Amino acid sequence: MNSAESQSGGINSRIALIAFNTFREAVRDRVLYNLIAFALLISGAAILVGEISIDIERLVVVNLGLTAVSLFGVVIAIFIGIGLVSKEIDKRTLYTVLSRPVRRWEFVVGKFFGLTGTLVVNTFFMALGVILALLYVAHRFEKMDWWVLAALYFIVLQFFIVCALSLLFSSFSTPLMSAVFTFALFVIGNLAEDLRGFARVTPGLAGGIATALAYVVPNFSAFNVISQVAHGDPVSGQLILYNTAYALLYSAMAISGAVLIFQRRNLK
C-alpha cells in the first residue's frame, strides 16, 4: 500500500470512528426512545382508522405515518445537529480529539455521518411501523405502496440537508439561534415552490430578492410527495434523480461552509 492510499485509508477510518462514536452517543442518550412514541402514534392511528373503515384507511395511515416520520426526524436532526460541534467545544471533549491526528474537517464530516446514520436507523424502524400499519388496515401490499418507499427516501434526503444546515449554523452561532435558523429554513424550504411562484409574478427589486431567496433556501417542497403517494400516484424517476443530486449537493455545500468556519475557529 503506498502512502497516499494509507493516508486516505486513515482518513476514512477516522471519519468512520467519529461517526460511530456519534451514533453510539445518540443511542446511549436514548434518542431512539422516540420510536416508542412513534409506535404508539402509528398503531393508535391504524387501530382507529381500521375501526372507522370509510375506505380512506390507506390515505390516512400513509399521510399520518410519513408526516410523523418526517417531523420526528427533523426534530432529532435539529436538536442533535445544533449540539454536535458546540457541545464538544463547551464540554471540551474536542480538545483530546483534535490534539490527535484528526483534521478539523474530518471531525465535522464524521459528526455529520454519525447523525445521519442515527436518523437512517431511526427512519428504518419508523418505516417498518408505517408498513406494518399499512398492512394492518389494507390487509395486503399493493404495487402503489412501493411509492411509499420513495417518499421515505425523500424524507431521509431532507434529513441530510437539515443535519448539514444545523451543523453549519452551530459552527458560528449559539445552539438556540442555530435551532431557530434551521427550523425557520425548514419551514421556508417547505414553501419554496410558493416562493418561486411569487418571485415569478413580482417585478423589480422585490422580485429579484424573492428569486434569489427562493433558490438559496433548500427546496424541501420538491421532497414532499407524501400526499401524492398517499393517493397512490407514482413518483417519477427523474424526480428521484433530481432530489438525490440536489440533496447531496446542498448538504455538501452546507458542510463545506461549516468546515470553512470551523477551520478558523479558536477553541477558547
Next chain:
Amino acid sequence: MAAIEILDLEKNYLVGFWRKRAKVALRPLRLTIEPGEVFGFLGPNGAGKTTTLKLLMGLVFPTAGSAKLLGMEIDDPRVKSQIGFLPEQPYFYDHLSPRELLNYYGRLSGVPAKVCSSRVEQMLARVGLSDSAGVQLRKFSKGMLQRVGLAQAILHDPKLVFLDEPMSGLDPMGRREVRDLIQQLRSEGKTVFFSTHILSDAEALCDRVGIIHQGELRGVGAVAELLSQTKGKVELIFVATAVPPAFSHLGAEARVSGDMVNAVLPQEHQDAALDLLRRERLKLVSLTPVRSSLEEYYIQKLRPAENRKGAGA
C-alpha cells in the same frame, strides 16, 4: 533537534461588542525544550499557561510567531501522532467506559486495531483503573477522570507529552501517583511539558522551569541550579528549651519548638555560634546552609519589573 521550539508565539483575542479591542493572552514567547527534558511551566491562574498549550496543540491559532514540535510545524498532521495531551480539568465522552474511550482515542491516534485492545488494558492497569474499566465515565470522580486523562495522553506511546495542571483537584495519593508517572515518563526518555501552579511538584519533578505571568515569560531556570544557590545564611538546630541570650548579638532569628531551637544566622557568625554552643554544652543536631527555594524565585519573577530591578533580579 529540539523537542519544542517556540519562536515569538503570540496570541491576542479581539474582545468587545465590535471585536475591535485586542486583549493580550500571550506576549511573544521564545522558548526551547530539549528532548528528554521535564519542563514545568509555572504561573498563577490566567497567566497564559493554558493559552500556550492550546497554541501548541493547534486548538487556537497564533496572532504571530511560530512553533515546532519534534522538528515539525505544529499544523503538520504527522506530529499529532507523536504527542500526548492532557487538558486542564479534562472532560470526556461520559457515555463511554474508560475501555471504550481509550480504544476510540487509540484508534484515532493511529494505533493498529490488532494491538489497540492490549495497549488499552496495559494502560488501564498502569493508571489503576482495571477494575472500573467497564463503568460509564459519568459515574467517575474527578480523580478517576484525571487518571483516564493521563492514560489517554500516553496511550499511543508519544515522544512528547503535554500536561495542563495534571495535579489539579487530586488528593495527596493521586498527586503522588501522577508524580510517579511523570518520573516514569522521564526514565523512558519522553519529553514532558507540564503547567502547574503547585511549586512543590515542579521542584520535585522538573529539570527546568519557566515562569509566566500576565502573558509574559518572566524567566527560565534550571531547578537544580536555583536550589543550589546559597543565601549567605546558615540554619542551626540544637537541643535547648530556650534561646541563649548571646544569640541575639549574632544577628540570629531563632524560635523554640519543644526542646529544640531553630536559629538562622549570617554565615560569617557560624563559628561564633558553634563556639557558643560548645561553651553552653548544648547538643548540635544539624547545621545547613540556607538555600534558595523555587518559591522565592517564583515570587521574585512575579513582581513587577521595577521591583525586580530594585531587588537585584
